[in-house]
Amino acid sequence: xxxxxxxxxxxxxxxxxxxxxxxxxxxxxxxxxxxxxxxxxxxxxxxxxxxxxxxxxx
Numbered sequence: 001x002x003x004x005x006x007x008x009x010x011x012x013x014x015x016x017x018x019x020x021x022x023x024x025x026x027x028x029x030x031x032x033x034x035x036x037x038x039x040x041x042x043x044x045x046x047x048x049x050x051x052x053x054x055x056x057x058x
Contacts, residue, residue: 003029 001009006022009015 001025 001021003022003025006018006025010018010022
């Protein structure tokens with residue numbers, strides 16, 4: 001069963017088990033497509049806005 005089929009089964013039945021199956025498939029798909037960023041890129045936009053001296057950050 002793929003993600004779309006699991007979602008359709010959940011919509012038709014309202015089954016918690018079907019929803020959990022859908023969530024597992026979705027998470028597995030997201031983990032496969034996740035890109036590991038270097039630490040600098042990962043935290044680059046964490047502190048957006050103006051710095052203490054008025055310069056742009058991020």
